[in-house]
Amino acid sequence: MAERLTKAGARNVFYGGSIFFFAIFVGLTAHSHWYMRTKSTDESTLTPAVARGKHVWERNSCINCHTLLGEGAYFAPELGNVWKRYGGDKDPAGARESLKAWMAAQPTGIEGRRQMPQFNLTEQELNDLADFLEWSSRIKTQNWPPNDAG
Numbered sequence: 019m020a021e022r023l024t025k026a027g028a029r030n031v032f033y034g035g036s037i038f039f040f041a042i043f044v045g046l047t048a049h050s051h052w053y054m055r056t057k058s059t060d061e062s063t064l065t066p067a068v069a070r071g072k073h074v075w076e077r078n079s080c081i082n083c084h085t086l087l088g089e090g091a092y093f094a095p096e097l098g099n100v101w102k103r104y105g106g107d108k109d110p111a112g113a114r115e116s117l118k119a120w121m122a123a124q125p126t127g128i129e130g131r132r133q134m135p136q137f138n139l140t141e142q143e144l145n146d147l148a149d150f151l152e153w154s155s156r157i158k159t160q161n162w163p164p165n166d167a168g
Contacts, residue, residue, distance in 0.1 A: 067149040068153045086154060087163075101152045103167075110152070121134075
């Protein structure tokens with residue numbers, strides 16, 4: 019048995035290891051996509067209102083201040099579980115009205131508190147955004163965010 023790793027042996031270890039770990043990477047990527055498509059979200063609940071609500075979210079750049087399922091800025095609260103925090107699982111109509119009233123009341127003018135701007139959303143946009151936030155709260159996030167406060 020040789021005491022040294024030959025040039026050919028080193029090349030074989032490099033290429034063999036590269037192919038092995040590339041195959042692992044491809045397998046894990048495929049599994050992640052499969053999990054997201056089949057287990058994480060329910061595509062049958064995607065409605066036109068949810069899509070419009072996502073458009074309102076993007077058009078007003080809400081992600082510049084808020085996080086949604088951990089993605090975005092950490093300036094304002096996480097909104098991936100805001101529907102549950104407002105009691106949407108127990109009283110959906112009450113949660114929707116509370117969310118709409120909160121957004122309509124901005125900025126609150128409380129001194130020393132960060133202020134959310136007033137976007138002057140229409141009633142339809144507020145309903146669509148509430149639908150989007152409700153839908154996003156139902157995504158199986160494997161217990162993210164780690165606390166209810168967001």
